[in-house]
Amino acid sequence: MTAVDGLRVAFRALAANKLRTALTLLGMVIGVAAVITLMSIGAGVQTSIEERIRQAGTNLLSVSPGVRDNRFGGFRTRGGGGGVQTLTAQDADAIAEANIPGITSIYASRSFNGSFVSPDGAVQASVQGVNEVYPAVRNAEIGTGSFFSADDVERASRVVVIGDTLATDLFPNGDAVGETVRLNTQPFTIVGVLASDGGSSFQSNDDSAFVPLPTLTSRLNPSKNSAGDDVVSSIVVQLVDESDATVAVVKQSIENLLLSRHDSEEQDFTVGSQADQIETISEVTDTMTLFLGAVAGISLLVGGIGIMNIMLVSVTERTREIGIRKAIGAKRRDIMSQFMIEAVAVSMGGGLAGVLIGVGISLGLNELGAGAEQPTGGGGARGNPFAGGLVTTITAEPIILALVVSVVIGLVFGIYPASRASRLAPIEALRYE
């Protein structure tokens, strides 16, 4: 018996029971489509987060207070309770003054939640204290007006640059630039409005406001450590390039400098690159994707059990047919391969259909996501990668994986019914009614 014969025999049997075949197929289709869709959602989330980070520039190093604890993938505070207060604006100044080669710009930042009041509205928003290099370092685009100047930073002026959404909320009727707004009851002049960056994505600035760091530390939200230095939550350093060598050298220089400044036995800060950050996030999203895939994988398993069930029924129903085939000379492997081909054909057919449907759903979600990606207006969710529709990324791996798994499922769940069929004794099978 040739392979072509085997296929013909199997497809005849499948065609003879179209509804049953279709329903069995459906189990596989749903499983595979779920795997493809969920994995593409996971990959999409990962891609969009990574893109955001890249957009912000990959030639950045960021210094954070506290020590990175890899066991938890997060930051562990030194000494319990309260915020970590080991990083100061003076540290940033020291790094700037040290003239470390490879550094082009540097800023320190800290944020607090401020309340804005304008004649037309009152809004709570995150206020970040930075310096004049911020827009250049973070690729933040100014919509109208300008970012505050080095002079403003120097003099701790009461100036503020606000995000697009914030501007609309505070001044719904027109240009906010040049207007005065009360921030924590103090009058501030709005010198610029940032261009909208999508409004709904990870690390969006649309709902934020920016003031010179000295303004924040002296007028709005003072926070000093025991030495009387201004506590900051991060120092961001822009490098001349993103090569590993530059990153490593600058990182080492900063670490040495801060270690000597802090005069502590243990390192109380962490210098991380964007690559580190992407890696951390990838770990999380990889786990999420894997989890989603595993959940979908369970439905594949259920589909496989469905195949086995229907194959067992089919073997019982066709006992007499098997007896006839054996009587006229079919060997065990002929019967075995007949039923195996049937099982694999169902699982593989279901797998193929599932891939098509899964890819279709992923593309469809992408379309919906693209539609919702437009500025949402109002106070949309901030920094939430799921807001505004799902972005999916279809990669080859889950497709190949799903197809391979569906074939394997056909083999695994087909082998028992097939071997049962092949072992039937010819005379008993012939006598079966």
Place this chain on the structure above:
Amino acid sequence: MTATTDRPPPTIDVVGLTKTYQMGDVKVEALRGVTFTIDPGEMVAIMGPSGSGKSTAMNLLGCLDSPTEGSYRLDGEDVEGLSEDALADIRLRKIGFVFQSFNLLPRMTAREQVELPLMYAGARKRRERALEALATVGLADRVDHTPVELSGGQQQRVAMARALVTRPQLLLADEPTGNLDTASADEIMDAIEQLNIERGITTILVTHEMEVALRARRVIRFRDGLVEKDEVMT
């Protein structure tokens, strides 16, 4: 046992064949030691009341089952202790079956039914050989019909074509006319007889009907798992 003559070996040579079934706690002795030989080209009828062991004998002769004791040489080849697949191979190459209930596969055309053994044999020119076999049994105009579209007599002729297509030495017909009306039964028996005479196919048929048995030149009667009478008809 040595064959010193230049005669070909008997097609069937059984010695002391027994078959015991275990039905729960009860042992059923279906065959209790049967010995006979059938020469190439013979046409033999096996008769006997139900439970006489004739069906069991047919299953053993057809290599569908293995004896509990005794030896069976088919066409000079000892089939004792052969594996299931080896027995399948012997059925494929040497034996054609015709059953009382036709045993055709549903939803398959006559031609496909006849091609089936050729498929398992991996033979070439299956379509031509199947059509030729169907023509031999007078069904050249019914090759694309499925069993439900054929009369009982026609179905049995498809089964005969299927049995013949591999050119077996032995044709085993288990009550081939049992489900047929008299006219169809005569046609089938004519065809079997003709094949036996023209092609020299050794033919064994199990039957209840004396009329059918008389077509054979030899009748073996079974009773209680033993050969009661083995007579050549004149």
